[in-house]
Amino acid sequence: MENTSSSGGNSGMTKIGYSYGESSMPYTTKLPGKNITLKQFKACLFKKGNFKYFFKQSCNEFGTGVLLEEIDDDNAVLPLWEGKVLCIIQPINKD
Numbered sequence: 001m002e003n004t005s006s007s008g009g010n011s012g013m014t015k016i017g018y019s020y021g022e023s024s025m026p027y028t029t030k031l032p033g034k035n036i037t038l039k040q041f042k043a044c045l046f047k048k049g050n051f052k053y054f055f056k057q058s059c060n061e062f063g064t065g066v067l068l069e070e071i072d073d074d075n076a077v078l079p080l081w082e083g084k085v086l087c088i089i090q091p092i093n094k095d
Contacts, residue, residue, distance in 0.1 A: 014080070018087040020047060036085055039074035049091065055079050056086040 014036055019026040029044050038053060054068040057079035061067075068088060069079065078085045 014085060015083075016041065016044075016085040016087070018045075018085075018089060020089050021091075034080070035077045037074065038071050038076050038078060041078060041085065041087070042074070045089075047089075052090045052092055054088045054090065056081045 012032055013030040014032075014034055015028060015030050016036070017026050017028050018041075031040055031044065041053075052070055053072070054070050055078055056066060057069055058065065058081065059067040066081070071078065078087075
């Protein structure tokens with residue numbers, strides 16, 4: 001079997017894009033499957049600490065067609081945006 005790295009070549013993998021803060025350079029990785037949980041996603045991150053995770057998803061409720069949903073349940077399945085997981089990771093500031 002041939003292994004391909006094209007975006008449509010491996011349907012068993014989900015591409016994940018993420019950034020730390022809104023202005024940082026985005027990173028990308030792939031995880032097997034389509035039902036990726038927050039726990040699986042956090043395990044592949046290189047920065048550890050206290051963060052909030054905001055995932056892009058479709059939503060017509062507010063007239064924008066898209067929103068960022070905060071997910072904090074490690075067992076929650078992450079939403080897909082156009083077949084990918086897109087996340088902005090914000091540090092939790094302790095006062």
